[in-house]
Amino acid sequence: MESTFVFVIIAVLATLGQAQFSPTLTVNSCTASTLQLTLDNAADGGIIYIQGQTSACKQTTSSASTVHEFDFASCGIAWASSFKMIVQKNALYQTGDDKQIPIMCIMDLTDLTVANNVNALDKDDDVGQNLTVKPTASMKLYRSGIDVAGSSVQLTDTLTMSIELDAEFQADFDIVAKDCTASTISIVNSACAADTDLFPDFTKPAPGYLSNSFGAFRTTDLNGGSVAMTFSCTLTVCQGSCAATTCPSGNGYGRKKRGISKRQANPAPAIDDISVGTTVTIAAEEVILQTPDDDTDVCMNRTGFIAGLILLIIALIIVLVTAVFMGRKYHEKKDALQKLNGGMTSVAMG
Structure with missing residues (x-):
């Protein structure tokens, strides 16, 4: 009886251990080149990878919420095709507790049809996740x-x-x-x-x-x-x-x-x-026109210039008239002196 009781306890503990490993995978984005997902409640030191691909598609898991990215070119995954994402509790060996989640990325194009073969997968631990992406x-x-x-x-x-x-x-x-x-x-x-x-x-x-x-x-x-x-x-x-x-x-x-x-x-x-x-x-580039004030200033400047020019001409005329008048006065005095000197010479000779 004692050995049977111990066996039952071990079996219960094993069942509890299995129930505790229930990771949740959510696809964040899926482009023509990259898959990004969030993994919750996985095991510390476990692994997540795309089945059938190289170690380039294998990453270490954590019990905390973590974000994982996978490059399709490195993984050899054709975009718009279904594949299995494996969440493995222990990195060294596989058990029936490991999770297999089918994933497919689908382009949001009305005439583009892609066959969904997730039903052909041999073990689906989660509902297959199909992410729709629209070109931008x-x-x-x-x-x-x-x-x-x-x-x-x-x-x-x-x-x-x-x-x-x-x-x-x-x-x-x-x-x-x-x-x-x-x-x-x-x-x-x-x-x-x-x-x-x-x-x-x-x-x-x-x-x-x-x-x-x-x-x-x-x-x-x-x-x-x-x-x-x-x-x-x-x-x-x-x-x-x-x-x-x-x-x-x-x-x-x-x-x-x-x-x-x-x-x-x-x-x-x-x-x-x-x-x-x-x-x-x-x-639109603005064309600057002259204001009325500017026109007045121009007119005033032109008037001043013309007035100054007239005054200059008048001054020149006055100078010329004065020069002519003074020249005549000079000649008249010179003629008078010559006549006076001629009369005095005649008296002396007589």
Whole structure:
């Protein structure tokens, strides 16, 4: 009886030990290159890894809440495929207590379908976790290579618009600027520029990257001053290279500068739309006109100059008249002296 009682106690303790190991795994993010998850209630000195991969995908666990990141390239995991994440209580050996959690990352694209084979896994200790991810992009405005989004530029400036998929999506996806507006002005319709004189068609330096240079413009404001312009675009996302749109001036999304890549040779259909935008304030250069006071000063200066010139001429005339008068007086006195001297000489001779 005593040995049986001891055996029962050991069995109960073993059962309690098994119940205590119940780690919880939560997927935080899953991009085309990286998986990030939070692990709670695991064992100190245990391990977590992706089944069937190398030691590059193995990390040590802790009983505290910890964040783990796994690089898909290092682990050899194809994105949008299912795999097993193993949480092992002891790093040296496996037991039935170890947890196996199926995981799959799914792109949030309406026409993109991925087979979910988590049911084929032989041991699912947790409900399979499927994380949905939507591609993201950004729009920026540059003046002379400087980002001016959110700041002020002049109406005479040349701006460059850059639209780019975020880095984790560039390897697998492409974009087309489907429709764009500048506040209330339509600048792109159905992937073609609405007015190429105002806003030319986009060029495409690389997959997932659109660029365009244009002269700054704004909606009409009768009061002058500055006008805030909001530029926004609806982008069509493709898995692979997007198909070109024929426009009067060329391809709507723009042509690759150096030849056509293999990805462009077989364009993929559009599968979803996303939006991007930014704002810039556009100011008109003010032309400064002379005020009435300034005109009065100019007139006064001209009047003074003319009056001074007249006085100078009058002074010169007075000097000339005086010189002529004095010259005549001098000659008259000289003639009188000569006559007087001539009369005195005649008396002396008589």
